Amino acid sequence: MRAKWRIPLLRLLILAIGVGVLEVLCALDIIDRLTMQPPHQIFLDFIHLMASGAINQAILHTLKNVVIACAMALIVGITFASIVHLIPPLREVLDLVFSTWYAVPILAFYPLLIVVFGLGDLPPIVIGFLQGVVAVIVSMLDGLDRVPRVLRKLSRVQKMNRLETALLITLPAAAPWVLTGAKLAIMFSIIGVVASEFLMAREGLGYELSYAYNNFDNARMYPIIVLVIVFSVLVNSLLFRWEAHLLRQRGLRS
Protein backbone atom coordinates (compact mmCIF):
# COMPACT_ATOMS: atom_id res chain seq x y z
CA MET A 1 0.00 0.00 0.00
CA ARG A 2 1.29 3.44 -0.90
CA ALA A 3 2.37 5.47 2.14
CA LYS A 4 0.17 8.32 0.93
CA TRP A 5 -3.00 6.30 1.59
CA ARG A 6 -1.92 4.56 4.78
CA ILE A 7 -2.81 7.37 7.21
CA PRO A 8 -6.23 8.29 5.69
CA LEU A 9 -7.19 4.61 5.59
CA LEU A 10 -6.10 4.19 9.20
CA ARG A 11 -8.27 7.17 10.17
CA LEU A 12 -11.25 5.66 8.35
CA LEU A 13 -10.65 2.34 10.07
CA ILE A 14 -10.65 3.98 13.53
CA LEU A 15 -13.86 5.84 12.63
CA ALA A 16 -15.45 2.63 11.36
CA ILE A 17 -14.49 0.79 14.57
CA GLY A 18 -16.04 3.60 16.68
CA VAL A 19 -19.26 3.53 14.65
CA GLY A 20 -19.32 -0.27 14.75
CA VAL A 21 -18.97 -0.32 18.56
CA LEU A 22 -21.86 2.18 18.87
CA GLU A 23 -23.94 0.08 16.48
CA VAL A 24 -23.35 -3.04 18.60
CA LEU A 25 -24.07 -1.22 21.89
CA CYS A 26 -27.35 0.08 20.45
CA ALA A 27 -28.29 -3.32 19.00
CA LEU A 28 -27.69 -4.97 22.40
CA ASP A 29 -29.81 -2.24 24.01
CA ILE A 30 -26.90 -1.24 26.25
CA ILE A 31 -27.59 2.23 24.84
CA ASP A 32 -31.36 2.63 24.74
CA ARG A 33 -33.14 4.27 21.79
CA LEU A 34 -34.32 7.21 23.88
CA THR A 35 -30.70 8.12 24.53
CA MET A 36 -29.33 7.50 21.07
CA GLN A 37 -30.36 6.04 17.76
CA PRO A 38 -28.06 3.39 16.26
CA PRO A 39 -25.60 4.94 13.78
CA HIS A 40 -27.27 3.40 10.69
CA GLN A 41 -30.58 4.97 11.79
CA ILE A 42 -28.87 8.34 12.33
CA PHE A 43 -27.46 8.06 8.82
CA LEU A 44 -30.92 7.31 7.35
CA ASP A 45 -32.45 10.18 9.36
CA PHE A 46 -29.68 12.44 8.15
CA ILE A 47 -30.41 11.61 4.49
CA HIS A 48 -34.13 12.07 5.08
CA LEU A 49 -33.71 15.40 6.89
CA MET A 50 -31.36 16.83 4.28
CA ALA A 51 -33.58 15.63 1.41
CA SER A 52 -36.67 17.17 3.02
CA GLY A 53 -35.05 20.61 3.18
CA ALA A 54 -36.62 21.12 6.61
CA ILE A 55 -33.51 22.68 8.11
CA ASN A 56 -32.19 24.50 5.03
CA GLN A 57 -33.24 27.84 6.50
CA ALA A 58 -31.51 27.04 9.79
CA ILE A 59 -28.32 25.92 8.00
CA LEU A 60 -28.17 29.15 5.99
CA HIS A 61 -28.86 31.20 9.07
CA THR A 62 -26.09 29.60 11.13
CA LEU A 63 -23.69 29.62 8.18
CA LYS A 64 -24.29 33.34 7.68
CA ASN A 65 -23.63 34.05 11.36
CA VAL A 66 -20.47 31.90 11.38
CA VAL A 67 -19.13 33.59 8.23
CA ILE A 68 -19.76 37.07 9.67
CA ALA A 69 -18.22 36.15 13.05
CA CYS A 70 -15.23 34.57 11.36
CA ALA A 71 -14.66 37.41 8.91
CA MET A 72 -14.81 39.90 11.78
CA ALA A 73 -12.39 37.79 13.83
CA LEU A 74 -9.94 37.63 10.91
CA ILE A 75 -10.13 41.30 9.92
CA VAL A 76 -10.03 42.64 13.48
CA GLY A 77 -7.49 40.02 14.62
CA ILE A 78 -5.02 40.60 11.78
CA THR A 79 -5.32 44.40 11.99
CA PHE A 80 -5.09 44.50 15.78
CA ALA A 81 -2.11 42.09 15.86
CA SER A 82 -0.30 44.18 13.22
CA ILE A 83 -0.72 47.29 15.40
CA VAL A 84 0.21 45.52 18.65
CA HIS A 85 3.32 44.10 16.97
CA LEU A 86 4.55 47.63 16.31
CA ILE A 87 4.16 48.64 19.99
CA PRO A 88 6.13 46.20 22.20
CA PRO A 89 5.01 47.73 25.56
CA LEU A 90 1.36 47.34 24.52
CA ARG A 91 2.07 43.74 23.62
CA GLU A 92 3.64 43.09 27.01
CA VAL A 93 0.51 44.47 28.68
CA LEU A 94 -1.86 42.45 26.48
CA ASP A 95 0.07 39.16 26.58
CA LEU A 96 -1.61 38.26 29.89
CA VAL A 97 -5.05 38.99 28.41
CA PHE A 98 -4.32 36.80 25.37
CA SER A 99 -2.96 33.91 27.42
CA THR A 100 -5.91 33.85 29.82
CA TRP A 101 -8.64 34.66 27.28
CA TYR A 102 -9.81 31.09 26.80
CA ALA A 103 -9.91 30.52 30.56
CA VAL A 104 -12.89 32.91 30.66
CA PRO A 105 -16.25 31.29 29.76
CA ILE A 106 -17.29 33.82 27.13
CA LEU A 107 -20.76 32.23 26.90
CA ALA A 108 -21.38 33.48 30.43
CA PHE A 109 -21.65 36.97 28.94
CA TYR A 110 -24.51 35.90 26.71
CA PRO A 111 -27.30 37.35 28.93
CA LEU A 112 -25.44 40.66 28.98
CA LEU A 113 -25.14 40.62 25.19
CA ILE A 114 -28.88 40.03 24.91
CA VAL A 115 -29.52 43.03 27.14
CA VAL A 116 -27.20 45.15 24.96
CA PHE A 117 -28.00 43.80 21.48
CA GLY A 118 -31.44 42.24 21.89
CA LEU A 119 -32.55 38.78 20.81
CA GLY A 120 -31.49 39.06 17.16
CA ASP A 121 -28.45 37.73 15.33
CA LEU A 122 -25.92 39.99 16.99
CA PRO A 123 -25.36 38.10 20.29
CA PRO A 124 -24.40 34.79 18.57
CA ILE A 125 -22.21 36.69 16.10
CA VAL A 126 -20.46 38.60 18.91
CA ILE A 127 -19.93 35.37 20.87
CA GLY A 128 -18.54 33.68 17.74
CA PHE A 129 -16.29 36.68 17.11
CA LEU A 130 -15.03 36.83 20.71
CA GLN A 131 -14.32 33.10 20.62
CA GLY A 132 -12.26 33.37 17.44
CA VAL A 133 -10.52 36.73 17.50
CA VAL A 134 -7.81 36.03 20.08
CA ALA A 135 -6.74 32.84 18.28
CA VAL A 136 -6.19 34.98 15.18
CA ILE A 137 -4.31 37.67 17.14
CA VAL A 138 -1.98 35.18 18.86
CA SER A 139 -1.25 33.30 15.61
CA MET A 140 -0.70 36.52 13.67
CA LEU A 141 1.73 37.81 16.32
CA ASP A 142 3.57 34.50 16.15
CA GLY A 143 3.72 34.79 12.36
CA LEU A 144 4.96 38.38 12.48
CA ASP A 145 7.69 37.39 14.97
CA ARG A 146 8.91 34.84 12.45
CA VAL A 147 9.24 37.20 9.47
CA PRO A 148 13.00 37.10 8.79
CA ARG A 149 14.78 40.38 9.50
CA VAL A 150 16.35 40.28 6.06
CA LEU A 151 12.89 40.53 4.46
CA ARG A 152 12.21 43.73 6.40
CA LYS A 153 15.52 45.09 5.08
CA LEU A 154 14.49 43.96 1.61
CA SER A 155 11.32 46.03 1.85
CA ARG A 156 13.48 49.10 2.52
CA VAL A 157 15.83 48.30 -0.34
CA GLN A 158 12.79 47.91 -2.60
CA LYS A 159 11.49 51.26 -1.30
CA MET A 160 8.18 49.86 -0.12
CA ASN A 161 5.84 52.00 1.95
CA ARG A 162 4.11 50.52 5.01
CA LEU A 163 1.11 49.25 3.07
CA GLU A 164 3.28 47.62 0.40
CA THR A 165 5.49 46.08 3.08
CA ALA A 166 2.42 44.62 4.78
CA LEU A 167 0.83 43.33 1.55
CA LEU A 168 3.97 42.13 -0.24
CA ILE A 169 6.20 41.01 2.61
CA THR A 170 4.82 40.62 6.14
CA LEU A 171 1.34 39.23 5.47
CA PRO A 172 2.46 36.61 2.93
CA ALA A 173 5.41 35.71 5.16
CA ALA A 174 3.07 35.27 8.13
CA ALA A 175 0.38 33.50 6.07
CA PRO A 176 0.94 29.92 7.30
CA TRP A 177 0.59 31.11 10.91
CA VAL A 178 -2.42 33.27 10.07
CA LEU A 179 -3.99 30.19 8.54
CA THR A 180 -3.44 28.30 11.79
CA GLY A 181 -5.28 31.13 13.55
CA ALA A 182 -8.01 31.06 10.91
CA LYS A 183 -8.54 27.34 11.46
CA LEU A 184 -8.98 27.90 15.18
CA ALA A 185 -11.14 30.97 14.58
CA ILE A 186 -13.54 29.01 12.36
CA MET A 187 -13.83 26.21 14.88
CA PHE A 188 -14.32 28.56 17.82
CA SER A 189 -16.81 30.64 15.83
CA ILE A 190 -18.88 27.57 14.98
CA ILE A 191 -18.86 26.53 18.63
CA GLY A 192 -19.73 30.08 19.77
CA VAL A 193 -22.54 30.62 17.27
CA VAL A 194 -24.17 27.18 17.63
CA ALA A 195 -23.91 27.26 21.43
CA SER A 196 -25.42 30.76 21.55
CA GLU A 197 -28.27 29.71 19.27
CA PHE A 198 -28.77 26.66 21.45
CA LEU A 199 -29.15 28.80 24.56
CA MET A 200 -31.53 31.55 23.54
CA ALA A 201 -31.94 32.18 19.82
CA ARG A 202 -35.08 31.55 17.82
CA GLU A 203 -33.34 30.50 14.59
CA GLY A 204 -30.36 28.53 13.41
CA LEU A 205 -28.94 25.04 13.85
CA GLY A 206 -28.32 25.59 17.56
CA TYR A 207 -31.99 26.47 18.06
CA GLU A 208 -33.07 23.42 16.00
CA LEU A 209 -30.84 21.24 18.17
CA SER A 210 -32.27 22.70 21.37
CA TYR A 211 -35.85 22.29 20.10
CA ALA A 212 -35.28 18.67 19.10
CA TYR A 213 -33.53 17.93 22.42
CA ASN A 214 -36.38 19.40 24.49
CA ASN A 215 -38.91 17.34 22.50
CA PHE A 216 -36.95 14.06 22.63
CA ASP A 217 -36.81 14.20 18.82
CA ASN A 218 -33.73 12.06 18.27
CA ALA A 219 -34.57 11.60 14.59
CA ARG A 220 -33.85 15.31 14.16
CA MET A 221 -31.26 16.01 16.88
CA TYR A 222 -28.58 13.46 15.95
CA PRO A 223 -28.58 14.27 12.21
CA ILE A 224 -28.07 17.94 13.10
CA ILE A 225 -25.15 17.01 15.38
CA VAL A 226 -23.69 14.93 12.55
CA LEU A 227 -24.17 17.84 10.14
CA VAL A 228 -22.26 20.24 12.44
CA ILE A 229 -19.45 17.69 12.90
CA VAL A 230 -19.18 16.94 9.16
CA PHE A 231 -19.15 20.65 8.30
CA SER A 232 -16.46 21.44 10.91
CA VAL A 233 -14.27 18.53 9.82
CA LEU A 234 -14.61 19.42 6.12
CA VAL A 235 -13.72 23.08 6.63
CA ASN A 236 -10.84 22.14 8.91
CA SER A 237 -9.52 19.59 6.42
CA LEU A 238 -9.62 22.08 3.55
CA LEU A 239 -7.71 24.66 5.60
CA PHE A 240 -5.25 21.99 6.73
CA ARG A 241 -4.56 21.08 3.10
CA TRP A 242 -4.09 24.73 2.19
CA GLU A 243 -1.73 25.22 5.13
CA ALA A 244 0.25 22.12 4.15
CA HIS A 245 0.47 23.43 0.57
CA LEU A 246 1.84 26.78 1.79
CA LEU A 247 4.40 25.09 4.03
CA ARG A 248 5.51 22.75 1.23
CA GLN A 249 5.81 25.68 -1.19
CA ARG A 250 8.18 27.32 1.29
CA GLY A 251 10.21 24.17 1.91
CA LEU A 252 8.98 24.06 5.51
CA ARG A 253 7.36 20.66 5.07
CA SER A 254 8.27 17.78 2.75
Add this chain to the structure above:
Amino acid sequence: MDLGRLKNKQQKETFLAPLVSLRQVKKVFPPVRGGNPVHALGPIDLDLRAGEFFAVVGPSGCGKSTLFELIAGLAPATEGTIAFEGKPIAGNVPDGIGVVFQEDSCLPWRTVRANIELGLRKSRLPAAERDAKVGKVLELMNLTEFASHYPAQLSGGMRQRVCIARTLVMEPRLILLDEPFAALDQQTRLLMGEEVLRLWRAIGATVFLITHALDEAAMLSDRIAVMSARPGHILEIVETGWPRERDSRILEDDRFGPTAAHLWRLLRNETLRAADAR
Protein backbone atom coordinates in the same frame (compact mmCIF):
# COMPACT_ATOMS: atom_id res chain seq x y z
CA MET B 1 36.92 56.00 -21.67
CA ASP B 2 38.91 58.64 -23.56
CA LEU B 3 38.80 61.75 -21.41
CA GLY B 4 39.73 63.87 -24.44
CA ARG B 5 36.25 63.17 -25.84
CA LEU B 6 34.60 64.87 -22.86
CA LYS B 7 33.93 68.42 -23.99
CA ASN B 8 34.17 70.62 -20.96
CA LYS B 9 35.71 70.74 -17.52
CA GLN B 10 32.42 69.98 -15.77
CA GLN B 11 31.96 66.76 -17.77
CA LYS B 12 35.49 65.67 -16.95
CA GLU B 13 34.99 66.40 -13.26
CA THR B 14 31.73 64.44 -13.26
CA PHE B 15 33.43 61.48 -14.89
CA LEU B 16 36.38 61.54 -12.55
CA ALA B 17 34.28 62.16 -9.42
CA PRO B 18 33.96 59.08 -7.19
CA LEU B 19 30.70 57.19 -7.44
CA VAL B 20 30.57 56.91 -3.67
CA SER B 21 32.53 59.01 -1.23
CA LEU B 22 32.77 58.67 2.53
CA ARG B 23 34.26 61.49 4.58
CA GLN B 24 35.11 61.05 8.27
CA VAL B 25 32.26 58.54 8.60
CA LYS B 26 31.73 57.21 12.10
CA LYS B 27 29.10 54.93 13.59
CA VAL B 28 28.50 54.75 17.33
CA PHE B 29 25.64 52.62 18.62
CA PRO B 30 23.80 54.05 21.63
CA PRO B 31 24.07 52.24 24.98
CA VAL B 32 21.73 49.31 25.57
CA ARG B 33 20.29 48.71 29.06
CA GLY B 34 22.72 50.88 30.96
CA GLY B 35 25.80 49.67 29.04
CA ASN B 36 28.31 51.83 27.21
CA PRO B 37 27.91 53.22 23.70
CA VAL B 38 29.61 51.00 21.10
CA HIS B 39 31.99 52.71 18.72
CA ALA B 40 31.59 50.31 15.81
CA LEU B 41 33.20 52.09 12.90
CA GLY B 42 35.40 54.89 11.77
CA PRO B 43 36.42 57.47 11.12
CA ILE B 44 36.53 56.28 7.52
CA ASP B 45 37.47 58.12 4.33
CA LEU B 46 36.88 56.18 1.14
CA ASP B 47 36.16 56.78 -2.53
CA LEU B 48 34.65 54.15 -4.85
CA ARG B 49 35.46 54.67 -8.52
CA ALA B 50 32.79 54.18 -11.15
CA GLY B 51 32.98 50.72 -12.70
CA GLU B 52 35.44 49.15 -10.26
CA PHE B 53 35.10 45.95 -8.26
CA PHE B 54 35.85 46.85 -4.67
CA ALA B 55 36.01 44.46 -1.73
CA VAL B 56 36.25 44.95 2.01
CA VAL B 57 37.84 42.35 4.28
CA GLY B 58 38.32 42.49 8.01
CA PRO B 59 38.10 40.49 11.23
CA SER B 60 34.71 39.48 12.65
CA GLY B 61 32.92 42.35 14.35
CA CYS B 62 35.08 45.03 12.74
CA GLY B 63 32.06 46.85 11.32
CA LYS B 64 32.05 45.56 7.73
CA SER B 65 28.30 45.00 7.74
CA THR B 66 27.77 48.35 9.45
CA LEU B 67 29.76 50.02 6.67
CA PHE B 68 27.61 48.11 4.17
CA GLU B 69 24.38 49.32 5.79
CA LEU B 70 25.62 52.92 5.86
CA ILE B 71 26.45 52.90 2.13
CA ALA B 72 23.16 51.12 1.35
CA GLY B 73 21.29 53.85 3.20
CA LEU B 74 19.82 51.29 5.61
CA ALA B 75 21.30 53.11 8.62
CA PRO B 76 22.48 56.66 9.21
CA ALA B 77 26.07 57.53 10.10
CA THR B 78 26.65 59.07 13.53
CA GLU B 79 29.19 61.49 12.09
CA GLY B 80 30.56 62.35 8.66
CA THR B 81 29.03 62.32 5.21
CA ILE B 82 28.34 59.63 2.64
CA ALA B 83 27.50 60.62 -0.92
CA PHE B 84 26.36 58.58 -3.92
CA GLU B 85 26.88 60.31 -7.26
CA GLY B 86 27.48 63.52 -5.33
CA LYS B 87 24.20 63.39 -3.40
CA PRO B 88 24.25 62.66 0.32
CA ILE B 89 22.84 59.34 1.51
CA ALA B 90 20.73 60.13 4.53
CA GLY B 91 19.36 56.86 5.89
CA ASN B 92 17.38 56.05 2.72
CA VAL B 93 18.34 53.67 -0.07
CA PRO B 94 19.13 55.94 -3.06
CA ASP B 95 17.93 55.15 -6.58
CA GLY B 96 20.66 53.38 -8.51
CA ILE B 97 21.87 51.22 -5.62
CA GLY B 98 21.09 47.50 -5.60
CA VAL B 99 21.62 45.37 -2.52
CA VAL B 100 22.20 41.63 -2.14
CA PHE B 101 22.21 40.33 1.41
CA GLN B 102 24.14 37.51 3.02
CA GLU B 103 20.92 35.77 4.08
CA ASP B 104 18.54 34.23 1.59
CA SER B 105 16.10 37.05 0.84
CA CYS B 106 14.04 35.28 -1.82
CA LEU B 107 10.33 35.53 -1.14
CA PRO B 108 9.43 31.82 -0.82
CA TRP B 109 5.79 32.33 -1.84
CA ARG B 110 6.72 33.89 -5.19
CA THR B 111 8.14 32.07 -8.18
CA VAL B 112 11.60 32.96 -9.47
CA ARG B 113 10.04 35.19 -12.13
CA ALA B 114 7.74 36.89 -9.62
CA ASN B 115 10.68 37.44 -7.26
CA ILE B 116 12.60 39.19 -10.01
CA GLU B 117 9.56 41.21 -11.10
CA LEU B 118 9.33 42.64 -7.58
CA GLY B 119 12.13 45.02 -8.48
CA LEU B 120 10.12 46.41 -11.39
CA ARG B 121 6.78 46.96 -9.68
CA LYS B 122 7.27 50.73 -9.59
CA SER B 123 8.74 51.05 -13.07
CA ARG B 124 5.37 51.62 -14.85
CA LEU B 125 6.74 49.78 -17.88
CA PRO B 126 4.25 48.18 -20.28
CA ALA B 127 3.76 44.49 -19.47
CA ALA B 128 5.57 43.34 -22.63
CA GLU B 129 8.61 45.48 -21.89
CA ARG B 130 8.65 44.33 -18.31
CA ASP B 131 8.49 40.68 -19.40
CA ALA B 132 11.32 41.25 -21.86
CA LYS B 133 13.46 42.84 -19.15
CA VAL B 134 12.84 40.00 -16.71
CA GLY B 135 13.49 37.47 -19.49
CA LYS B 136 16.83 39.13 -20.24
CA VAL B 137 17.93 39.00 -16.60
CA LEU B 138 16.74 35.39 -16.28
CA GLU B 139 18.90 34.56 -19.28
CA LEU B 140 21.86 36.53 -17.96
CA MET B 141 21.68 34.58 -14.70
CA ASN B 142 21.03 31.23 -16.42
CA LEU B 143 17.68 30.96 -14.64
CA THR B 144 15.33 30.85 -17.64
CA GLU B 145 14.34 27.22 -17.21
CA PHE B 146 13.64 27.78 -13.51
CA ALA B 147 11.43 30.85 -13.99
CA SER B 148 8.31 29.14 -12.71
CA HIS B 149 10.04 27.31 -9.83
CA TYR B 150 9.65 28.34 -6.22
CA PRO B 151 12.81 29.16 -4.24
CA ALA B 152 12.36 26.05 -2.05
CA GLN B 153 12.87 23.98 -5.20
CA LEU B 154 16.30 25.54 -5.83
CA SER B 155 19.73 25.11 -4.27
CA GLY B 156 21.24 27.79 -2.02
CA GLY B 157 23.49 29.02 -4.84
CA MET B 158 20.57 29.33 -7.25
CA ARG B 159 18.46 31.18 -4.69
CA GLN B 160 21.30 33.66 -4.28
CA ARG B 161 21.35 34.04 -8.08
CA VAL B 162 17.64 34.89 -7.92
CA CYS B 163 18.44 37.61 -5.37
CA ILE B 164 21.19 38.97 -7.62
CA ALA B 165 18.80 38.85 -10.61
CA ARG B 166 16.17 40.80 -8.64
CA THR B 167 18.82 43.46 -8.03
CA LEU B 168 20.08 43.49 -11.63
CA VAL B 169 16.63 43.98 -13.14
CA MET B 170 16.58 47.43 -11.50
CA GLU B 171 19.73 48.30 -13.49
CA PRO B 172 21.70 49.62 -10.52
CA ARG B 173 24.85 51.66 -10.99
CA LEU B 174 26.22 50.39 -7.68
CA ILE B 175 25.70 46.81 -6.48
CA LEU B 176 26.33 46.10 -2.82
CA LEU B 177 27.02 42.48 -1.93
CA ASP B 178 27.14 41.51 1.75
CA GLU B 179 28.91 38.15 1.92
CA PRO B 180 26.49 36.75 -0.64
CA PHE B 181 28.28 33.42 -0.93
CA ALA B 182 28.96 32.84 2.77
CA ALA B 183 26.51 29.94 3.01
CA LEU B 184 27.85 28.16 -0.08
CA ASP B 185 30.53 25.48 -0.38
CA GLN B 186 33.97 26.47 -1.69
CA GLN B 187 33.53 25.15 -5.26
CA THR B 188 30.13 26.83 -5.64
CA ARG B 189 31.63 30.04 -4.25
CA LEU B 190 34.33 30.05 -6.92
CA LEU B 191 31.78 29.47 -9.67
CA MET B 192 29.45 32.11 -8.26
CA GLY B 193 32.43 34.45 -8.16
CA GLU B 194 32.99 33.80 -11.86
CA GLU B 195 29.35 34.61 -12.53
CA VAL B 196 29.56 37.85 -10.62
CA LEU B 197 32.67 38.82 -12.58
CA ARG B 198 30.86 38.02 -15.83
CA LEU B 199 27.87 40.14 -14.78
CA TRP B 200 30.10 42.97 -13.62
CA ARG B 201 31.71 43.09 -17.06
CA ALA B 202 28.36 42.75 -18.83
CA ILE B 203 26.51 45.53 -17.00
CA GLY B 204 29.38 47.86 -16.20
CA ALA B 205 28.15 48.69 -12.69
CA THR B 206 30.39 49.29 -9.69
CA VAL B 207 30.47 46.38 -7.25
CA PHE B 208 31.10 46.74 -3.52
CA LEU B 209 31.65 43.37 -1.86
CA ILE B 210 31.89 42.56 1.83
CA THR B 211 33.57 39.23 2.45
CA HIS B 212 35.37 37.16 5.05
CA ALA B 213 37.20 35.13 2.43
CA LEU B 214 40.58 36.55 1.46
CA ASP B 215 40.87 34.38 -1.66
CA GLU B 216 37.45 35.52 -2.81
CA ALA B 217 38.39 39.17 -2.33
CA ALA B 218 41.75 38.63 -4.05
CA MET B 219 40.16 36.84 -7.03
CA LEU B 220 37.25 39.19 -7.64
CA SER B 221 38.46 42.67 -6.84
CA ASP B 222 40.34 45.53 -8.43
CA ARG B 223 40.90 47.04 -5.01
CA ILE B 224 40.55 45.58 -1.51
CA ALA B 225 40.15 47.58 1.67
CA VAL B 226 41.58 45.83 4.73
CA MET B 227 39.86 46.87 7.93
CA SER B 228 41.16 46.92 11.48
CA ALA B 229 39.48 45.32 14.50
CA ARG B 230 36.68 47.38 16.11
CA PRO B 231 36.27 50.30 15.83
CA GLY B 232 36.87 49.43 12.18
CA HIS B 233 38.94 51.76 10.06
CA ILE B 234 40.78 51.15 6.83
CA LEU B 235 44.35 49.91 7.34
CA GLU B 236 45.29 49.76 3.69
CA ILE B 237 43.75 49.62 0.25
CA VAL B 238 45.40 46.91 -1.83
CA GLU B 239 45.35 47.22 -5.64
CA THR B 240 45.36 43.79 -7.29
CA GLY B 241 46.13 44.93 -10.80
CA TRP B 242 44.12 42.09 -12.42
CA PRO B 243 42.88 42.48 -16.00
CA ARG B 244 39.17 43.14 -16.39
CA GLU B 245 38.78 39.85 -18.25
CA ARG B 246 39.37 37.33 -15.48
CA ASP B 247 37.83 34.31 -13.83
CA SER B 248 38.67 31.80 -11.10
CA ARG B 249 41.73 30.64 -13.04
CA ILE B 250 43.39 33.79 -11.69
CA LEU B 251 44.12 31.54 -8.69
CA GLU B 252 46.90 29.99 -10.83
CA ASP B 253 48.50 33.37 -11.45
CA ASP B 254 51.93 33.82 -9.83
CA ARG B 255 50.79 37.09 -8.27
CA PHE B 256 47.67 35.60 -6.64
CA GLY B 257 49.47 33.91 -3.73
CA PRO B 258 51.51 37.00 -2.75
CA THR B 259 48.35 39.18 -2.94
CA ALA B 260 46.38 36.86 -0.64
CA ALA B 261 49.44 36.54 1.67
CA HIS B 262 49.75 40.32 1.86
CA LEU B 263 46.08 40.57 2.86
CA TRP B 264 46.59 37.98 5.59
CA ARG B 265 49.74 39.73 6.83
CA LEU B 266 47.68 42.88 7.29
CA LEU B 267 44.80 41.04 8.90
CA ARG B 268 46.53 38.57 11.19
CA ASN B 269 47.21 40.89 14.12
CA GLU B 270 43.81 42.53 13.77
CA THR B 271 42.10 39.14 13.83
CA LEU B 272 44.02 38.17 16.98
CA ARG B 273 43.10 41.51 18.54
CA ALA B 274 39.43 41.00 17.65
CA ALA B 275 39.50 37.47 19.11
CA ASP B 276 41.08 38.76 22.35
CA ALA B 277 38.42 41.45 22.62
CA ARG B 278 35.70 38.78 22.49
